[in-house]
Amino acid sequence: xNRILAIFAFAVLAAFLYILAAKVGTLDLWxxxxxxxxxxxxxxxxxxKNKS
Numbered sequence: 001x002n003r004i005l006a007i008f009a010f011a012v013l014a015a016f017l018y019i020l021a022a023k024v025g026t027l028d029l030w031x032x033x034x035x036x037x038x039x040x041x042x043x044x045x046x047x048x049k050n051k052s
Contacts (some may be wrong), residue, residue: 003048010044013037 013036021033 006048010040013040015043 017033017037021030
């Protein structure tokens with residue numbers, strides 16, 4: 001259940017960032033959006049691993 005909520009939260013964040021970057025459209029904002037999405041994706045992958 002936690003993983004489903006995390007995927008949903010990541011999708012909402014990605015949609016927000018895409019809308020923001022598409023409306024403004026500057027190259028430096030696109031770089032920040034890509035970095036932000038990458039860091040959020042990395043956090044999702046590392047924190048959602050099965051811990052034994």
